[in-house]
Amino acid sequence: MAHVLLIEDDEPIRTSLAAALARLGHRVDSADTAVAGIGLAVQHHADIVVLDLGLPDLDGLQALKMLRAATTVPVVIATARDDEHQMVRALNLGADDYVIKPFSVEHLNARITAVLRRTAPAPPSVPLRVGGLRIDQGAHTVSLDGAELVLRPKEFSLLAYLAEHAGRVVGKDELRSAVWDNAFGVTDKTVDVHLSWLRRRLGETAAQPRYLHSVRGVGVKLAAPAA
Structure with missing residues (x-):
């Protein structure tokens, strides 16, 4: 579960929401003013902030701007302001979601979970290995057999895509789509030229392949050299 910071000036709402979120397994801190809430957000490193807009010391949108200047914590706006203009302003200022009161704690919890899922950092990529090739995206x-290779960006993208599909013959249409995003002017000849450059980097030729194996009329396959 998450560490939730609830910034809400209405004491019954704040107390009720904090207790309900805690029952769902969250760790909850709360504040009844914008200044106190921003201080807690910076000091305690909450996973997510639930921010009311009708605060006594600062307008909630101003508080949102201050939060965004001080931290990257995700923010869910929870407010009775239901006009579209306010919602658009809040989202443009960096809010991750906007929930209109009244709402159930189950609804708020679902929004919190969805925002945290969207904003979670991507796990570190695991290097791809094909024989003596190691590709760290x-x-x-x-690197090849421990020696680093210097590749142009498109050569790297081409090799990485083939490594992700090692052992499978990949057609040139698929490579144009995946590596060049079907850019105008990219042809089979473009793919062939980049494959030729890539073979040179790998110390091989089309006539004497080690890793890159062409299948005439079908495509190319990346595979480890036979033992």
């Missing part, structure tokens, strides 16, 4: 590096 996160670090954008390639």
Whole structure:
């Protein structure tokens, strides 16, 4: 469950929501003013902020701007303001969701869960390995038998895509779509030229392949050299 910071000036609503979210397993901090809430957000590193707009010391949209200047924590606006203009302003200022009162705690919890799922950092990518090839997409590096290879961006993208589908023959239409996004002017010849450059980087040729194997009329396959 998440560490939720609830910024709400209405004491009955604040107390009730905090208790209900805690029963669902969340750790909950709360504040009844914008200034106190922003301080808690910065100091306590909450996973998500639920922010009312009708606060006594600052307008909630101003508080949202201050939160966005101080932290990247996801923010769900929870307010009785139901006009579209306010909603659009809040989203444009960096809110991740907008919930209109009254709502059930189950509804709010579902919104919290959805926002946290969307904003969760991507897990670190696991390097792809094909024989002596190691492709680290996160670090954008390639090595062959322990020696680093220097590839152009499109060569890297081409090799990474083939490595993701190692052992399968990949057609040129698929490569144009996946690597070049079907850009205007990209033809089979473009793919062939990049494959030729890639073979050179890998120390092989089309006539004497080690990793890149062409299948005439079908496509190309990346596979580890036979033992």
